[in-house]
Amino acid sequence: MNSAPLTIAIGGDHAGLPLKTVLQQALAEAGHRLVDVGTNSTESVDYPDFAHAVAGAVEAGEARFGVLVCGSGIGVQIAANRHAGIRAAVLHSTTEARLTRAHNDANIACFGARLIGPDMALDALWTFLATEFEGGRHSRRLTKLAPNG
Template sequence: MTPQDVPVALGSDHAGVALKATLIEALQAAGHPTFDMGTTGTESVDYPDFADAVAQAVMDGRARFGVLVCGTGIGISMAANRHAGIRCALVHDMTVARLSREHNDANVMAVGARVTGPEVALDALRAFLATPFAGGRHERRVRKLTPDWSPR
């Protein structure tokens, strides 16, 4: 991970609390400012609330990237992608994480705590943060996803 003061907002539902804590610890150790948008306990909560909070932090510029965790990563990624300007990729490994940045300019990464182990999630997070958007032929496609897109 390359910090360069890159702020990251993280959110999870009850199923993702432990993995989110692991990711926050690694981000902070690498020098990234982090925003924990909740939840903090294992009592059942609704994942869209935390996807919304992370998406808002990315959209308003408080965070450069977002990381979301739920049981499978599916629901929370769907919730995040409802927001204009959010390109949330559900990742299962470092290759998908790298390609989501390189080809799709993803700005939020989702992972499933029940299907992805902590070491794989950490590797994916490192790849996600270290990979720049390739631009070129991919720009046209990303523009079609987000009308007001601008590369960062």
């Protein structure tokens, strides 16, 4: 895992709260600074609100990375990817985590609390945070993802 403490924005909806809590605790114990945008309740809420808050923090440079959790991970991924410079990816494995960082320079890790257990999510998150972007041919491809790429 990346040895330097990072600032990480974290959020999710009511369905993601149990997994968000596990990830949040592990990140804090590892010494990372967290920007918690909520939710911290099981009351029904709208996932785009939290995805936009996390993506906004990463987009503004207030956090280096983001973590989002909802029931499937897909809704928060779609909402976050509407922001310029955000590359959010749903993760189910360490291989996806490594490749999305190395090849796509992803900056938000999304998880589906109904689809992945806490141990696998933690393994994927640590891999995501520890993997550097490879650059090179991948940089050319990222340019093509930009709005006027």
